[in-house]
Amino acid sequence: MKHTISVLLQNKPGVLSRVTGLFSGRGFNIESLSVAQTLEPDVSCLTLVTSGEDTIIEQITKQLHKLIDVIKVTDMCEHDNVEREMALIRVKAEAHTRAEVLRIVDIFRGKVIDVGPKSYVVELTGKASKLQAVIDILRPIGIQEIVRSGTIAMTRAPKS
Amino acid sequence: MKLTGAQAFLKCLEEHGVEVIFGYPGGALIDVYDELMKNDKIHHVLTRHEQAAVHAADAYGRIKGEVGVALVTSGPGATNAVTGIASAYMDSIxxxxxTGQVPTKLIGNDAFQEVDIVGITRPITKHNYLVKNAEELVPIIREAFHLAKTGRPGPVLVDLPKDVLATRIGYPELKPISMRTYKPTYEPHPGQIEKACKAMLKAKKPVIYAGGGVILSDSNEELTELARRLDIPVTMTLMGLGGFPGTDHLSMGMLGMHGTYFANMAVANCDLLIAVGARFDDRVTGRVDAFAPHAEIIHIDIDPSSISKNVRVDIPIVADCKHALDAINAWFGRSKDFNADDCMEKNRPWHEQIREWKNKHPLGYVEETDIIKPQFVIQKLNELTGGDAIITTEVGQHQMWTAQFYHFNKPRQFATSGGLGVMGYGFPAAIGAQMAAPDKVVIDIAGDGSIQMNIQELATCRQEKLPVKVAILNNGYLGMVRQWQELFYNKQYSSTVMEVAPDFVKVAEAYGAVGLRATKPSEVEPVIREALKINNTVFMDFVIAREEGVYPMVPAGKATTEMLLV
Structure with a gap:
């Protein structure tokens, strides 16, 4: 099963390689990864998606926690949360397909952020499943290039 | 007053009570070595290889119960230290x-003797640091010592660029260390203690499985109290030997691949397994699903990631072993449900069963009159040192025979490379041990293969005038691998025959040490007696039965009940 794990880290050189080294050294899998500064400039948030049985995920979270530079590890699957990915898609946009591409982008609440004579660059955010849906629909029109970010996630506010 | 980085470095070591360091100089460290010459508080032991410096520091720390310190130069000095660091990491030492490093301005330039040792040692250290500016030097060293000795201990590496050691800095005041991200759990959860105690109260076939954590946390007395009060048999891992008296009637010796028949049978049949500071290593468990299959498992460990890593645990207790055992002993001290006589009565059939197993297959070997059996040598060493020597070993058959036939009654009496299994550990470790305990008899029990991996340390022994004794069990083979080849590879002794070997007596003599040899069983005792009398480094070359095997043996991947016996 897929798990999104959020890790708060000291923002120091070499910290990312401690995390990725742990995954490669212990044979754990990283499907996607995203890191950036948080509100505190000396703290980074790293979000990674991994998969494995519960015992593997338990080891992953424990081993992450054991790293000296790690402040907090949260398995987002144990919480109600929102997850997003971003994709930039260069899609063919010639005279007869421009309108259709725009319509599709509009339906999925994406944006065209670069316009060329024969292509658009489309910006999309959403869950992985939504991005996949857009990619599937745009593919027959002609996708030239895709760049996707890793997943980022945040827990939802408590209900009461 | 401002100090250079090198001066501040030594001052900071003094602040941590460091009296002995093991090392090897080089260009990047000249500033430190220059200061060391003027320092009369810190004694530097010059080993003849950086790997030996780290092993010696490791054993010094183990025997003394302190943090060992090694100092090596950049580049090859640092890479030579890697095996020593990895071994300490696996054994939580x-x-x-x-390590010295090229000046900060040259880092990343492929400078002479530059290596990214922080990158290389990331997976084999508890933590590591590159000191980028001199102001950080002292705080980093303080953190390094703090990390090394607290929580689950381990090696910490600090990389020191040459310019940092030459820069003048103010020496920062000592402040309590507080690390936002590092707060090991020492105190056990009272609810878990209660659960564990209740499980112990009702168990009819309990076993204590004690590991290196007992020794690291100095909780041998607490463990002994628990075992004796509840009348529970104890088995130990290689790292746990000495954590419970080996000659006690409750001791079943070591368990696992080369453990005793009765210890493995007891674990396989117990209804409660109490793991204390042990990590369910594959050499202990054999086939995991057949390990203690009928038992409820209690696991005390300070490292949460050790719990349920290999074997599912029923009652985890994340805590320092000493604190947890204290809490358990206190619980039984005040429990109204506990009665010592009832407990003995309840366990009686279990002890009878274990005695039956023990009588059926005691630890033993076939004695011979004209050929020296290695087990006999170790029994004699045990006898003639009163079981009181500090023993180190290399890795292989001799290591397992030592674990089986030397009876360790005290903690911090035995140093061996358990997890990584480093041939070449024992001799430098004996140097570290002798530095830690100058008045004790220190014996490295070695094989003819492994002693050659750090044999150059004879020079260190001589320079420091250390009366270290080395007992070489010489069978002309890399014996443990040969044993596997004999049993599982049709006796194809591929590269395990030591066709050329030095004359160990002459090698010792070439360094100004003493060499003795025994080729017959009747010579064993006189050689040991003579060696123990000599106030010099002694090599004892015991020419032993060439193809003796270590038994019992659990073939890799088999259940621990599927033992090959003598």
């Missing part, structure tokens, strides 16, 4: 290793 508190150690701080300082």
């Amino acid at each position: 508190p150690l701080v290793v300082f």
